[in-house]
Amino acid sequence: MNFRDSNLSAGLLVPLLLLSCAGEAPPAERRPDVLFLTVDTLRADHLGFHGYPGPTSPQLDKFARESVVFENAIAQSSWTLASLASLMTSHWVGELGIRDFRSHLPTSATTLAEVLSDNGYETGAVGSHLVFLDKYGLRQGIADFDDELVLRDFGRSHRAISSKQISDKGLAWMAERRDSAKPWFLWLHYFDPHVPYQEHPSVGDKFGTSPIGRYDGEIAFTDAQMGRVLRRAKASERPLVVVFTADHGEEFNDHGKNSHGHTLYQELIHVPLFIRGPGLAPASIPDLVRLVDVMPTLFELLRIPLDQRPTELVGQSLLPLTRGDTLEPQPSLSELRFHADTHVDALIRGRWKLIVPRTEAPVELYDLEDNRKESKNLAERRPKLVESLREQMDLMTSEAWTRGESSATELELDPDEIDALQGLGYMGDDEDAADDERP
Ligand SMILES: [Zn+2]
Incomplete structure (x- = not known):
């Protein structure tokens, strides 16, 4: 019970508080x-x-x-x-x-x-x-x-x-x-x-x-x-x-x-x-x-x-x-399979970010502390780091997609939905439709 939530008068509160002080177990704490x-x-x-x-x-x-x-x-x-x-x-x-x-x-x-x-x-x-x-x-x-x-x-x-x-x-x-x-x-x-x-x-x-x-x-x-x-x-x-x-x-x-x-x-x-x-x-x-x-x-x-x-x-x-305690740092995985030409995964570990396009495009490595805008690809200069990050990413993604693919079934989309999705800038060649919306 939360006294502020109840409409109890002050006269009723006193005996209840006394009861509580007398050793009665406090009411279970309300979850937020x-x-x-x-x-x-x-x-x-x-x-x-x-x-x-x-x-x-x-x-x-x-x-x-x-x-x-x-x-x-x-x-x-x-x-x-x-x-x-x-x-x-x-x-x-x-x-x-x-x-x-x-x-x-x-x-x-x-x-x-x-x-x-x-x-x-x-x-x-x-x-x-x-x-x-x-x-x-x-x-x-x-x-x-x-x-x-x-x-x-x-x-x-x-x-x-x-x-x-x-x-x-x-x-x-x-x-x-x-x-x-x-x-x-x-x-x-x-x-x-x-x-x-x-x-x-x-x-x-x-x-x-x-x-x-x-x-x-x-x-x-x-x-x-x-x-x-x-x-x-x-x-x-x-x-x-x-x-x-x-x-x-x-x-x-x-x-x-x-x-x-x-x-x-x-x-x-x-x-x-x-x-x-x-x-x-x-x-x-x-x-x-x-x-x-x-x-x-x-x-x-x-x-x-x-x-x-x-x-x-x-x-x-x-x-x-x-609480100000430390926590074992964990890598962050982001994945994208939206369009065939944009299959890409990204792994961030500490200050380093590896981007691996699952296409012919080259792998990218960025130092997010020095280069948050991700403009300087360091992949060629740091091959060992790339290899280590890639190994970790491949372990996480290949497991993930294997399990995911076995449970996925495809939905049917009706024409209204496809229209709506194109208006939002999705669905393959809809890029032009989205661009038209932008001045
Ligand atoms: Zn969204």
Whole structure:
């Protein structure tokens, strides 16, 4: 029982407290609610708390100051379904067998929401992207999935502006559960920073009209809408954990192209990540961490019993880092099989990043400490290091894809879906369609 949540008068509180002092066992501690916030296509270095000079994220910045911020968090792919599936299961993309929009998260996978649901959580989500169609499997474990925005704007969802509705729906869902005896898990996925970049009257032209300016405007709009939810979270009288991250970033000609899902350079896989919750002192953590670490971290934070957690997760709990302890550094793997010509894997170990195109293109090696922009390929100068990283990567990826391929079955796509996906810049020769959207 939480006294602040109950409507007990002060007169009743006194005898209850006395009873408790007299040796009665204290009531079981309530598990915290979990607000799980993801933003599509949000590169870390365009946020204020990651050092971006423009005012894209005042609300998130404010919240980040009260949170544990992971400065160096890496997504396991550079497109939505692959990255979210990995985040929600703590498995590599290859293990899940997710290649493209004909793939889906297998029902045999155990999701974060499934585990929380089995442990007494009420689960809900609001989606705004085609990957939240039931067939893609991300809804496993979500008892109350609000897909109105996915279905209503089906076929043109890439043009819809949805952050306000996502926040409206999220706020209503939380308000309905203000006095719920059960803890809840709510996942809100925001989508506006994805191409095509829309203009927002409330943001105006403060970021200019270039593609980057419009993208920043989309972030600012999303940030303002998320601020409403974050303020509500802050005012919660129930214990609450807030997780904020993104599925992948976005390229603006950093390496010769635009959009995402085509390479694994840092602009596409370095994502924001912060966690705020009871017992977590605000901190900024420079260590390399992976999105696959989020699920084990939450299990530890929420005290999910060990025998209730799925085994063989590839991530590890990051809680030791939040307490100032050290953690055995782990390599980060990111994988991409989207188009036949963009099969590529990336392994980051410490300061070094190896990129191996599974095509004829040469292998790349970068020193992320000295060359974060990944412009100086050191592969020819450091062959032994390349060999060592490659060995580790091959071990991780070949195992992963072998297991994944055996469980994957292909989905059928109908013409409406293909139209929608082309509008989002996916699906083979749709690159031109996406480019048309950009001034
Ligand atoms: Zn995405």
